[in-house]
Amino acid sequence: MAKTSPRLKARLRRKQHIRKHISGTTERPRMAVFRSSKHIYVQIIDDEQGNTIAAASSLISEIKSKAGDFKDKKAVAKEVGRIIAQRAKEKGIDAVAFDRSGYLYHGRVSALADAAREVGLEF
Numbered sequence: 001m002a003k004t005s006p007r008l009k010a011r012l013r014r015k016q017h018i019r020k021h022i023s024g025t026t027e028r029p030r031m032a033v034f035r036s037s038k039h040i041y042v043q044i045i046d047d048e049q050g051n052t053i054a055a056a057s058s059l060i061s062e063i064k065s066k067a068g069d070f071k072d073k074k075a076v077a078k079e080v081g082r083i084i085a086q087r088a089k090e091k092g093i094d095a096v097a098f099d100r101s102g103y104l105y106h107g108r109v110s111a112l113a114d115a116a117r118e119v120g121l122e123f
Helices: 006-021 073-090 108-119
Strands: 030-035 040-046 051-057 097-099
Touching: 030 108, 040 073, 040 108, 051 073, 073 108
Parallel strands: 030 097
Antiparallel strands: 030 040, 040 051
16 A cells, blocks of 8 residues: 555545535636646546536647647646636636645646636636
8 A cells, every 4th residue: 555645635634625615616616726746737627516517737739739838837727727717718618616625725836826817707
């Protein structure tokens, strides 16, 4: 059995606390963020229906083709935020509940959120 680090345990504890209070509805779905060491993933989820409405990550072809244009992972997160907001707007979603999944709201997570707000997504 693999040991979990104290940092991971703390994040999972924060995530559970956040998920007790945040739930996605049809009118205001949940925007869930997952951040790995190399990539960032985001989904817009309707928890009532159990559907993923839109998704984007740093692995999609739109971003991979422009990989040399980005200076760092924060710039990639901004582009992912712009793409997810555009996809949400196409589906008719204007407001979401932001689920940072226990990650601290700085760095790549805040860059993604700020870029989504710039396109017009409300949190």
